[in-house]
Amino acid sequence: DSGVTQTPKHLITATGQRVTLRCSPRSGDLSVYWYQQSLDQGLQFLIQYYNGEERAKGNILERFSAQQFPDLHSELNLSSLELGDSALYFCASSKTGGEMGTEAFFGQGTRLTVV
Amino acid sequence: AQSVAQPEDQVNVAEGNPLTVKCTYSVSGNPYLFWYVQYPNRGLQFLLKYITGDNLVKGSYGFEAEFNKSQTSFHLKKPSALVSDSALYFCAVRGGYNFNKFYFGSGTKLNVKP
Numbered sequence: 001d002s003g004v005t006q007t008p009k010h011l012i013t014a015t016g017q018r019v020t021l022r023c024s025p026r027s028g029d030l031s032v033y034w035y036q037q038s039l040d041q042g043l044q045f046l047i048q049y050y051n052g053e054e055r056a057k058g059n060i061l062e063r064f065s066a067q068q069f070p071d072l073h074s075e076l077n078l079s080s081l082e083l084g085d086s087a088l089y090f091c092a093s094s095k096t097g098g099e100m101g102t103e104a105f106f107g108q109g110t111r112l113t114v115v
Numbered sequence: 116a117q118s119v120a121q122p123e124d125q126v127n128v129a130e131g132n133p134l135t136v137k138c139t140y141s142v143s144g145n146p147y148l149f150w151y152v153q154y155p156n157r158g159l160q161f162l163l164k165y166i167t168g169d170n171l172v173k174g175s176y177g178f179e180a181e182f183n184k185s186q187t188s189f190h191l192k193k194p195s196a197l198v199s200d201s202a203l204y205f206c207a208v209r210g211g212y213n214f215n216k217f218y219f220g221s222g223t224k225l226n227v228k229p
C-alpha cells in the first residue's frame with residue numbers, strides 16, 4: 001500500500017457527461033500528480049500541483065481540469081466525456097515538487113469507462 | 116524538452132538468467148532518473164532512482180540500474196530473473212528547466228519464463 005488513495009476505483013459513464021476523480025496524497029506529501037494511462041498512449045503526464053498551486057502542465061485537454069485543496073487532496077474533473085477518454089487515471093504524490101529528485105508514490109488508479 | 120525512451124516493448128528472459136530493460140533519456144542539464152514497476156491492475160511501484168554520485172544504483176527486489184551520461188542511458192538490470200519479476204517496467208525522468216515535470220517512458224513488458 002503506497003498510502004495514496006484514489007476514489008472511485010471504477011467509474012462507468014456516458015458520453016457527454018462530467019465526472020470527478022478524487023485523490024488523497026500520502027501523509028506529509030505536498031505535491032500531487034495526475035496521469036492518464038491508456039493502451040495505445042502509455043502513461044501521459046497531465047498536471048501537477050504543489051501545496052495548492054499548479055506547478056506543471058502536461059498534455060491535459062481543455063475539457064479536463066484539476067485542483068488541490070487546502071487539505072492537500074486533489075480532484076480531477078473530466079467533462080464532455082468522449083469514448084477516447086476511457087482509461088486508467090492515476091494520482092501520485094511526493095514530498096516536494098521535484099527539485100531534490102523526489103520519487104512519487106502512486107495510487108491504485110481509477111478505471112474510467114465511457115460508453 | 117525532456118523525454119525518455121524505452122526501445123523495447125517486450126523483453127523475454129528465462130528464469131535464472133540476467134535481465135536488462137533499456138532506457139534512454141533526453142534532458143537539458145543533469146537528470147533525475149527513476150524506475151517503476153507495474154503489476155496487472157495495480158499502480159506503479161517505485162524501484163530505484165539516480166540523483167547523483169555512484170553510477171550504479173541498487174533498488175528493491177534485487178534490481179539495479181546503471182547511469183551512463185555519455186550514452187544518456189539508465190538501463191535496469193538484475194543478475195538472476197524470477198518468474199515473479201514478470202510485469203510492466205517504466206523508466207521516468209525529471210530534469211531540464213522544470214523539475215516538477217515527471218515524464219515516463221512507454222513501458223517495457225518483461226516476461227520471465229520458467
